[in-house]
Amino acid sequence: MVSVMLAGLATAAVLPAEAQDAPIETLFRNVRVFDGQSDHLSAPTNVAIKGNVITAIGPTAKAGSGATVIDGRGRTLMPGLIDVHVHMTFSALSQADLLESSLTPQSAEAAAAVQAKAMLLRGFTAVRDMGGPIFGLKAGIDAGKYQGPRIWPSGAVISQTSGHGDFRLPNERSRRFFGKPARAEELGATFIADGRDEVLTATRENLRFGASQIKLMAGGGSSSDYDPIDVTQYLPEELSAAVAAAEDWGTYVAVHAYTPRAVQRALEAGVKSIEHGQLLDEATMEMIADRGAWLSLQNLPPPLASDAPDRVEKKMMVREGSDKAWAMARQYHVKLAWGTDFLFRPQENDQQNAYILKLKQWFMPAEILKQVTHDNAQLLALSGLRAPYQGKLGVVEVGALADLILVNGDPIANLDLIADPARNFAAVMKDGRFYKQEGK
Template structure:
């Protein structure tokens, strides 16, 4: 596969016809041979022998055309597994690293991402304007955390104010209903597409236990209330069933991780039509490489707690009909394993359902159904052209560097080498 350059190499005609491809309908789970006409960044027509006059033409005969992938849990500025590094470095360096991460993410076929702390208005705007090559960004800004919670990176012996030693940490500490309301309103002011709260302990924070619950129900409800008032939603980091269930009852839309869910959790997901974003690959990668990329020994020892139960949680949720969405949550140099999540998911669900989690279901979570995650008339023209069918063999996506022929994002051809034009 051709590397995507640091500067865009795109077709600017706004008028493209892809001919002869096997188009994957992710909703129906089938492919059919058809042409796709793209105008002004959107799919205008799908059919046989479409009018090609005045259009850039791509012959995709024998190839599979599918929607661009969506990763619903990334950290685009996390160049290290040690989040404290983000507080020690200059903003210019953080965003230079972020631009590299964005470019490499697009190269892996992810045309849209949901950032769960790190990216901000500037990165999203730069991508939208073509200043940064990378996926379309839906961001939360800073995650909201209680003192000593998963977003508080101070060590036990540090007494400085949270966030006072750097610009670019992942969290903002807000204690109490009024402070949570103010923090949520501030992220919304800065353009956040969603609010993230820390509802339990985590692996990469230095002073909390994974099995702790964080934020009172009243504080979580305050965040949900502010998000709802602004037509936004809340995503909650939560591992244990107790933390998951409290957050779902408080009205959050998505649970991030959710490895230790129970039967009550599954019932609550279904009752609230909420979404589960498991991130199995990050635990696999942290166990294999976390210490090499900045994870402390104490943090590394937490990984087993969530790694062993994750696959079973996904299997149970899938069988019950819970909305499952693709997320990687990889940090530092481990981000190169982003597509490995497909191989893990396929152990407990059919390939087409793993694909749906990274396309149509992810788009539903993002509140962009019909626009993203589908090859359909009227949708944004985010497309991948592959040399094999991932519904038959999920390793086509897991090993995408071997199979990705072209990325089309918003109707612009990012790279086309290997395709007859």
């Protein structure tokens, strides 16, 4: 597994031949811009791009004689969509797939690559991967082997024994006592780490392979077998060890947690991003706001008919808490980020855009668009120098990276346009290059 990861890292350092050519120039002419922050579109204007950067915006903005010119015809140019809670590998495979003895890191990567391309064509130009085998896929995308979004990788999730990331099968025994890593550990899905020293090592291993942030499991989960949803995971000193190691590398720790006790313990340890939080009370939500931490919240899909009864009960508890959590987060002015957290159901991945519309019960369309572009980009920026791509995302402004979508219509007036990217996204650009272009 280590050799596979190192090979992926080596590939990422080699630029494709076209990257060494003269910068590509593009001019979007006669477009109305959603800049990522405003509550209205601009007047008709032009947007010029050189290489991967927006160089000019305005009615007189021009590009060189060899530039590709796109006639916007008054349509909307907006930032690429950002999903800050994905699992690129776990969402590409079912649980049955993951249990197959024939599954290898290479076959898992190939399945994830197919879904990564589809995600990019849906307009998602950047994502934060919150746990699982990812470094090979990310290296392949960066090197041009695959098509997909920019990825902020966490690497293997870090979990205590019996925690939300303890994916061992019933016949797999503890590595500490019996010396053999679990299959999920060998696949790069998880580190089962107990005690300060093991948490430090697991954190540093992920940083060594290029993690842009660290993901710990700090509470029970709805998709795991061993941990009730109410339990608190990791002792304060274990959480603090991960936070210190991440901060030494200029980045931060995010934790999976639903309950007040788990979230409060994580915040006291210095955790900067709470993933989920659907079961929080007002005091804890206020604590998140006071600490300036992020709440990365989702609307989870309903359980499957095939799910075990205990999983159905846990998933319904989380789903029922969503409405209260979104409303409280808005009330206390918490830094809010949006993500999907799809797991083990690849047949549902094409609903990713439609899940943005679920925010309409709490926010206006312009607020939603801001959340899935500008605001989510602010959370990505929390990785600092550990961010794998330096530059400004989530906005359409001079100097920003050219991750853009051309929309057939006005998504502020009709947010539903976002939910049908095949019909309504005329162009998708990432890093100044078209991956979808009208007529091609």
